[in-house]
């Protein structure tokens with residue numbers, strides 16, 4: 001069975017996001033980018049399924065600019081077999097992402113699509129669900145465990161207040177949550193090998209997909225700066241401040 | 250409380266005095282919990298003028314002063330003696346930025362500013378404050394300068410000394426030496442402010458410093474390497490420097506045992522490369538040039554070393570989280586020692602070329618003389634500096650830290666001396682290494698140090714008994 005894994009290039013989550021002066025977007029010039037951490041978990045799981053013999057080929061796919069090749073090379077260095085870059089110079093919306101991935105699935109015919117539960121930039125949490133809908137495949141979202149058993153994938157979902165176990169008929173779309181695994185480090189010998197693995201590039205413009213924007217971003221703002229704490233001299237002073245300043249008692 | 254101290258405190262504003270015994274306690278024990286002193290009060294001046302007033306009052310009442318920064322020093326230099334006659338002066342409230350000059354690439358900060366706050370401020374303005382060490386969230390720049398701290402970037406940027414352009418110091422008589430200067434060139438006499446760098450508070454109290462800043466790296470390459478042998482470390486570093494145009498900023502050696510002590514107690518750390526090797530290195534390169542193909546350069550340089558079987562395995566951090574995880578291993582090694590019963594530390598430096606053979610011979614001494622003793626060896630290879638630390642045998646009643654200090658340490662220091670090395674590379678003298686200094690230090694240098702101390706602090710009020718023995 002072939003597994004398709006999605007890898008989005010996003011702002012490194014360790015870096016403090018800053019908004020452009022005009023408030024229109026997060027500044028991505030000259031800042032450190034990285035693979036979406038949930039996608040990294042998805043790649044790791046695909047590799048583990050391959051090592052367990054459930055998957056025979058792992059194909060990494062990314063939609064993005066030329067630099068997204070680095071993100072795909074990382075997936076290849078982790079152990080993916082080959083990669084597809086859908087070249088797009090604009091950041092497309094979740095619906096368009098799902099349409100593009102649907103086209104890739106039609107061509108590649110994977111038995112399993114592994115995705116991150118969301119990308120940490122837009123935090124939309126939509127692409128996986130929409131892709132499953134378009135393909136009319138089973139879906140398991142927010143998964144913390146997956147086992148392949150013949151024609152089914154048994155997954156555990158992390159839901160509010162507990163865990164839900166589902167049996168999905170393959171082919172299926174699953175999206176990874178944080179606790180699914182801890183991704184491996186890329187070793188230098190594998191990084192060198194990854195440079196020679198096949199990476200196909202397809203211009204998005206050639207795919208005949210309508211990716212027009214449907215959502216208008218009205219504005220972005222940074223979270224309010226946290227106020228520095230103050231030391232109070234006595235319990236009485238604390239109570240006084242809680243009453244008059246914090247107004248919580 | 251002696252009457253001298255009573256009178257001293259009566260002459261100083263109550264707002265800068267702390268006398269609550271519970272609060273005082275945190276200032277009276279050194280970071281490694283080996284020395285505990287006594288004091289009637291901790292003084293917390295908010296301005297240089299308040300420091301001046303304190304020093305003048307101390308002169309008037311003949312009360313010795315112990316300056317304290319973040320209290321993270323390894324040689325108990327900031328801990329008062331147990332007589333109760335000394336007063337601790339904490340610089341923590343003197344923590345403002347006085348002047349930031351990005352075009353001159355300099356910043357003037359007060360002594361009590363926490364190092365990581367300075368780093369953050371510079372970084373937010375596109376510059377690098379290159380001093381970095383494990384204690385950066387608590388140590389203060391005044392303490393860093395007073396110990397001439399080294400840390401993990403010395404191979405690229407040098408020790409604290411190299412970043413100091415000028416200082417403001419309150420001298421023992423209460424006068425102020427102000428050389429806070431943005432100048433990079435000023436050949437107008439003896440470099441007197443250099444005397445206060447690494448002086449551990451024995452000559453005066455540093456109240457502010459002008460620091461030289463660097464370009465902020467826009468790209469970093471962080472690798473965790475398994476290396477074939479210790480002998481190949483110096484050449485490995487020098488080859489990578491040559492291949493990459495001297496872009497290495499850290500090259501930190503860790504023997505397998507040092508990491509293993511940590512992993513045994515803290516399994517949440519994950520070794521980034523295959524296990525079973527004996528030598529590991531954390532390497533970091535950086536450049537401010539965003540167009541330089543840093544990753545390609547570094548990968549190519551390392552691939553050659555893999556080809557030559559010098560590097561046996563290597564992991565590359567692909568994001569900041571992984572980079573942080575690599576560094577967490579290196580920086581938690583001291584914690585690993587503590588969790589295994591703590592260590593007797595030997596902060597030795599020899600020439601970079603002699604470092605592997607020093608470690609091999611010193612390890613030989615421990616194996617043959619201290620049966621069962623465990624080693625935790627790690628350090629800054631590019632600086633020829635190794636932390637050659639010895640832990641007691643597991644569950645041993647016979648061999649304790651004192652046994653190691655009596656039976657092993659002298660041989661280790663003897664070996665360092667024989668190889669023209671030092672017994673204190675970056676941690677200083679404080680009160681911990683006075684005897685070692687008497688034994689292995691340069692006699693003429695110490696005689697000159699005593700002359701300087703007498704000239705600048707004739708009444709011996711500035712941190713007496715640290716750096717130089719009393720009397």
Ligand SMILES: Cc1cc2nc3c(=O)[nH]c(=O)nc-3n(C[C@H](O)[C@H](O)[C@H](O)COP(=O)(O)OP(=O)(O)OC[C@H]3O[C@@H](n4cnc5c(N)ncnc54)[C@H](O)[C@@H]3O)c2cc1C
Nearest residue numbers: 318319320321322326383389391392393395399400450455
């Ligand atoms: C986890 C950890 C990692 C460390 N790693 C390193 C390392 O890599 N490299 C290294 O060199 N050190 C290292 N150290 C040692 C220590 O952090 C440094 O020596 C640091 O520079 C001390 O700063 P501090 O503010 O804590 O000074 P303190 O410990 O408070 O004082 C140190 C000495 O300086 C004097 N002093 C302090 N402030 C002033 C002042 N304003 N004027 C005059 N004298 C003053 C004190 O009297 C004392 O003698 C490490 C320590 C820890 C706990």
